[in-house]
Amino acid sequence: MSIIKGRQLIAEGKTKRVYLHDDPDKVILYFKNDITALDGLKHDVITGKGYINAYITKYLFEKLEKAGIPTQLVEYVFPNIIIAKKIQMLPLEVVCRNIAAGHLVKRLPFFKTGQQLNPPVVEFFYKSDELHDPMVNEYHIQALRVASEREISQMKDYTLKANLVLKDFFAKRGLIFVDFKIEFGRLTADNVIIGDELNGDSMRLWATLDGRRAFDKDGYRSGDALERVRETYIEAFKVITGEEPLKEGLES
Numbered sequence: 001m002s003i004i005k006g007r008q009l010i011a012e013g014k015t016k017r018v019y020l021h022d023d024p025d026k027v028i029l030y031f032k033n034d035i036t037a038l039d040g041l042k043h044d045v046i047t048g049k050g051y052i053n054a055y056i057t058k059y060l061f062e063k064l065e066k067a068g069i070p071t072q073l074v075e076y077v078f079p080n081i082i083i084a085k086k087i088q089m090l091p092l093e094v095v096c097r098n099i100a101a102g103h104l105v106k107r108l109p110f111f112k113t114g115q116q117l118n119p120p121v122v123e124f125f126y127k128s129d130e131l132h133d134p135m136v137n138e139y140h141i142q143a144l145r146v147a148s149e150r151e152i153s154q155m156k157d158y159t160l161k162a163n164l165v166l167k168d169f170f171a172k173r174g175l176i177f178v179d180f181k182i183e184f185g186r187l188t189a190d191n192v193i194i195g196d197e198l199n200g201d202s203m204r205l206w207a208t209l210d211g212r213r214a215f216d217k218d219g220y221r222s223g224d225a226l227e228r229v230r231e232t233y234i235e236a237f238k239v240i241t242g243e244e245p246l247k248e249g250l251e252s
């Protein structure tokens, strides 16, 4: 953990810490082993999870970058650190859905779990644990002065492009890319890029259309034993990256 030793902590969330970097244009993202659900009401710690999620984020952000979609990624540092471009995070979550599941079905029950959504559905949520991340539309976002019209259009464009790249990549791995959540940050005025993370915590990834075998956080949300949840994260590492996780990382 030498890289963060003595560094100033500038922000802490449920699963990550952000530290100052010597370079003022960069920050250090430290992925914690914490796992949470229900807006933080459910909370546990899983050894190796920070490693798994930092590595998967790095792996998928590199895929996006190769496809011309800008992300915050600068460099990955084993086991659980990402050096990232310093950006001003917008208090929004952008969700993109290819298949109906989760809250979409709860909110709008005429959609049935497993139903294909074509075109994909893009939704915005305003980040607030105490308000349970309420859904907002493009007009709310502009009226709140959270993002400009151009930034909203960039967010939609990058989200849909990222969806195509990832859906295609996962299909080649025999997996169903159900939905995902990304967050954006402002790099310069009127110019946003993908930030934060992208891993099993922020997507639904199914092996079968009934969603019974999945490589994501839904098992934790629905009460699976922690050891089972840990195995699922390790499986996710393997199926997403096609690599074996390092023992030292899993023990970190």
Ligand code: C5P
Pocket (backbone or CB within 6 Å): 093, 095, 101, 102, 103, 104, 133, 179, 180, 181, 201, 202, 203, 204, 217
């Ligand atoms: O819960 P919901 O069905 O709206 O989730 C849609 C997608 O967004 C899922 O992949 C879920 O993991 C992700 N999500 C997230 N963080 C939230 C809410 C949803 O990563 N706060």
